[in-house]
Amino acid sequence: MSEYIEHDAGGVSVGVVEKKSFTFAHPPDEMVLESGERLGPVTLAYETYGRLNAARDNAVLICHALSGDSHAAGYYHREDPRPGWWDIMIGPGKGIDTDRYFVICSNIIGSCLGSTGPGSFNPRTGRPYALDFPVITVGDMVAAQRALVDHLGIERLLAVIGGSVGGMQVLEWSVRYPQRVFAAVPLASTCRHSALAIAFNEVSRQAIMADPKWNGGRYEPESRPDLGLAVARMIGHITYLSDEAMRRKFGRRLQNRRDFSFNFDADFQVESYLRHQGHKFVERFDANAFLYITKAADYFDLGLQHGGGSLSQAFTRARARYLVVSFTSDWLYPTYQSREMVKAMKKAGRDVSFCEIEAQWGHDAFLLPNERLTHLLEGFLKSCHDDVC
Amino acid sequence: MSEYIEHDAGGVSVGVVEKKSFTFAHPPDEMVLESGERLGPVTLAYETYGRLNAARDNAVLICHALSGDSHAAGYYHREDPRPGWWDIMIGPGKGIDTDRYFVICSNIIGSCLGSTGPGSFNPRTGRPYALDFPVITVGDMVAAQRALVDHLGIERLLAVIGGSVGGMQVLEWSVRYPQRVFAAVPLASTCRHSALAIAFNEVSRQAIMADPKWNGGRYEPESRPDLGLAVARMIGHITYLSDEAMRRKFGRRLQNRRDFSFNFDADFQVESYLRHQGHKFVERFDANAFLYITKAADYFDLGLQHGGGSLSQAFTRARARYLVVSFTSDWLYPTYQSREMVKAMKKAGRDVSFCEIEAQWGHDAFLLPNERLTHLLEGFLKSCHDDVC
Numbered sequence: 001m002s003e004y005i006e007h008d009a010g011g012v013s014v015g016v017v018e019k020k021s022f023t024f025a026h027p028p029d030e031m032v033l034e035s036g037e038r039l040g041p042v043t044l045a046y047e048t049y050g051r052l053n054a055a056r057d058n059a060v061l062i063c064h065a066l067s068g069d070s071h072a073a074g075y076y077h078r079e080d081p082r083p084g085w086w087d088i089m090i091g092p093g094k095g096i097d098t099d100r101y102f103v104i105c106s107n108i109i110g111s112c113l114g115s116t117g118p119g120s121f122n123p124r125t126g127r128p129y130a131l132d133f134p135v136i137t138v139g140d141m142v143a144a145q146r147a148l149v150d151h152l153g154i155e156r157l158l159a160v161i162g163g164s165v166g167g168m169q170v171l172e173w174s175v176r177y178p179q180r181v182f183a184a185v186p187l188a189s190t191c192r193h194s195a196l197a198i199a200f201n202e203v204s205r206q207a208i209m210a211d212p213k214w215n216g217g218r219y220e221p222e223s224r225p226d227l228g229l230a231v232a233r234m235i236g237h238i239t240y241l242s243d244e245a246m247r248r249k250f251g252r253r254l255q256n257r258r259d260f261s262f263n264f265d266a267d268f269q270v271e272s273y274l275r276h277q278g279h280k281f282v283e284r285f286d287a288n289a290f291l292y293i294t295k296a297a298d299y300f301d302l303g304l305q306h307g308g309g310s311l312s313q314a315f316t317r318a319r320a321r322y323l324v325v326s327f328t329s330d331w332l333y334p335t336y337q338s339r340e341m342v343k344a345m346k347k348a349g350r351d352v353s354f355c356e357i358e359a360q361w362g363h364d365a366f367l368l369p370n371e372r373l374t375h376l377l378e379g380f381l382k383s384c385h386d387d388v389c
Numbered sequence: 390m391s392e393y394i395e396h397d398a399g400g401v402s403v404g405v406v407e408k409k410s411f412t413f414a415h416p417p418d419e420m421v422l423e424s425g426e427r428l429g430p431v432t433l434a435y436e437t438y439g440r441l442n443a444a445r446d447n448a449v450l451i452c453h454a455l456s457g458d459s460h461a462a463g464y465y466h467r468e469d470p471r472p473g474w475w476d477i478m479i480g481p482g483k484g485i486d487t488d489r490y491f492v493i494c495s496n497i498i499g500s501c502l503g504s505t506g507p508g509s510f511n512p513r514t515g516r517p518y519a520l521d522f523p524v525i526t527v528g529d530m531v532a533a534q535r536a537l538v539d540h541l542g543i544e545r546l547l548a549v550i551g552g553s554v555g556g557m558q559v560l561e562w563s564v565r566y567p568q569r570v571f572a573a574v575p576l577a578s579t580c581r582h583s584a585l586a587i588a589f590n591e592v593s594r595q596a597i598m599a600d601p602k603w604n605g606g607r608y609e610p611e612s613r614p615d616l617g618l619a620v621a622r623m624i625g626h627i628t629y630l631s632d633e634a635m636r637r638k639f640g641r642r643l644q645n646r647r648d649f650s651f652n653f654d655a656d657f658q659v660e661s662y663l664r665h666q667g668h669k670f671v672e673r674f675d676a677n678a679f680l681y682i683t684k685a686a687d688y689f690d691l692g693l694q695h696g697g698g699s700l701s702q703a704f705t706r707a708r709a710r711y712l713v714v715s716f717t718s719d720w721l722y723p724t725y726q727s728r729e730m731v732k733a734m735k736k737a738g739r740d741v742s743f744c745e746i747e748a749q750w751g752h753d754a755f756l757l758p759n760e761r762l763t764h765l766l767e768g769f770l771k772s773c774h775d776d777v778c
Contacts, residue, residue, distance in 0.1 A: 035651040073417070077518070195635035196627070197658040202660040203623040205653065206667070207596055210616035227599035234592040235624065238585070246584035252690065260688055262424040262524040264594065264680060268687070270584040271591040272739040291653060298657065299649055301641065334632070 006259035017074035045114020046106035050098030063162030112286035230278030242362035315348035404465035426523035434503020435495035439487035452551030501675035619667030703739035704737035
């Protein structure tokens with residue numbers, strides 16, 4: 001990693017970073033997935049920031065959400081206009097301080113941003129997997145991350161941190177590999193999707209599958225189901241904001257004119273915003289990857305998968321200390337779901353801190369600058385670091 | 390109307406009813422719409438239940454929601470398995486008692502269930518309007534209903550009652566034609582859509598317009614944009630239920646099997662429910678009508694259109710007494726929006742009763758059996774009837 005340090009809006013950045021990748025599970029030693037299917041070889045795109053100390057005990061793993069990638073911080077080159085997706089939190093002197101911690105972030109399997117997913121080359125057929133890609137789970141994502149952590153020679157992670165679907169990975173890590181995780185921080189997350197969250201994902205998937213260009217998942221780069229994927233993304237953006245957030249951000253303000261168009265153009269700013277988000281998304285994301293990752297999120301049920309239906313039973317397997325954070329206006333994974341999680345952790349005898357942060361911006365709040373969140377993470381990590389290192 | 394009386398789950402029904410229609414605004418005397426466009430001739434499908442009294446002052450107009458029709462009560466024939474959509478409320482001895490009141494319900498213009506809409510024949514071109522149909526407003530819907538009320542020889546309606554988009558029509562009636570409305574009952578409604586409600590409608594419209602079979606609105610009966618319309622309806626159904634309603638109705642229960650399918654079939658009951666609702670809807674509804682009605686709902690802004698931006702100013706035009714009802718779990722038009730409405734009515738000196746009903750079923754609650762709602766409507770109408778008749 002370059003030593004070039006750049007200043008951005010969030011303060012000092014980790015500077016120029018490089019994309020790395022790690023390939024494992026070469027046949028015949030493929031990963032055995034939760035479905036029973038086999039997958040290999042598997043490539044993980046990842047990045048690291050800061051330095052692993054001699055004791056190899058200062059590593060923090062960041063788990064990204066649905067559409068995230070391994071580029072969590074820094075810039076790819078000096079003219080790069082946009083830093084990684086959580087650059088406000090990760091860097092020298094920031095909430096997750098790269099002067100202290102060795103930070104790792106990898107793209108989840110099933111995605112399309114460098115790691116193996118439905119758009120990858122299927123060695124058995126010589127063409128992209130498409131729907132021949134096996135349905136993967138959050139457990140499978142985490143199992144792949146563990147292979148990377150092994151590869152980096154890290155016995156125990158100081159902390160695993162992530163929001164939303166990234167928070168599910170955090171919870172899974174803590175229960176699946178209890179000896180490998182000292183601390184776990186699920187943000188704006190849940191131990192299982194509500195019917196409402198499943199409903200939103202299902203309608204999004206239906207929007208993709210309704211696009212004739214989806215073609216049973218077998219599409220060419222020049223003819224992708226962009227319209228369906230854009231609608232799916234628009235649905236997602238509704239769930240990332242809240243009623244109040246939308247009211248503050250858009251209200252009923254009109255787009256570019258004072259009067260109604262009396263046609264089906266975007267009259268309101270909120271319409272224009274959603275169309276923009278939808279169209280922007282199709283440039284960088286793959287429709288099949290969206291299907292696989294949302295399905296994994298819907299399947300995730302920590303209590304069912306690790307506690308025979310009991311969430312507290314699942315947490316008896318864990319050893320990590322937890323910091324659980326929810327946001328008041330998050331209606332995708334509302335605070336009551338974090339409270340259930342915390343209750344089960346306590347019942348299982350875990351050391352857990354819980355904080356509900358007052359925030360207007362709905363589910364998206366965990367990605368936005370928030371002094372309270374920064375201080376919470378900073379303090380929590382420091383106390384873990386003091387206890388371990 | 391036949392005197393045949395049928396018993397159903399909701400008690401005695403009005404029995405066998407007949408579809409009627411009324412056509413007006415023949416060129417050159419077309420309706421002049423709020424957009425400035427002209428529309429004619431205009432046909433309204435309607436039904437009536439009970440008898441208009443000699444003084445012609447016992448008429449109650451029912452306004453239906455987005456996908457409703459004029460068939461609010463009774464059966465079309467003796468073997469008809471399903472009564473009208475509000476048969477639980479309308480009938481002899483019911484909340485809206487057809488032994489006392491003459492009840493009218495007409496299909497809104499812009500719809501596809503008997504009244505003039507985008508699927509109707511355009512006399513100027515000799516083919517269906519499609520997107521040549523002018524964008525209509527809630528005010529236009531109400532202006533058309535007024536022509537029907539004139540036609541029936543009714544000077545003043547005892548009450549106008551409706552839920553959701555029907556409630557918008559109720560509010561519009563009371564402000565647009567103050568002398569023609571004695572009482573007005575908006576249920577689970579709003580004086581204007583929030584950004585969130587607009588967002589849901591916009592994504593639904595985008596789902597329809599993304600379907601290549603939509604073809605700019607110009608589709609043939611044998612090749613309709615069913616997939617897009619089904620996705621739009623699924624989005625709608627998410628907004629009609631609440632987080633809690635979905636949890637109670639479906640939770641994470643699986644469909645037809647104990648284990649995950651590990652494919653993209655419907656694993657969860659909630660997925661299967663949404664798919665079913667989507668597919669059922671395309672059999673009876675038209676995609677263009679969906680576009681027009683949702684746009685009218687998004688445009689509706691009582692304070693802007695009748696009060697120069699002030700809701701209380703708009704209500705100073707009204708003379709009606711109001712009964713406003715909201716439901717605790719309605720997150721499409723939450724109670725706070727009804728409270729704003731009530732506050733503005735009071736500020737304008739109107740006589741208003743307000744009731745928030747405890748209900749689990751979200752926005753849909755106004756359509757479901759609810760003893761509290763039945764008693765409220767019964768008592769309110771009786772007191773109006775006593776004061777007028």
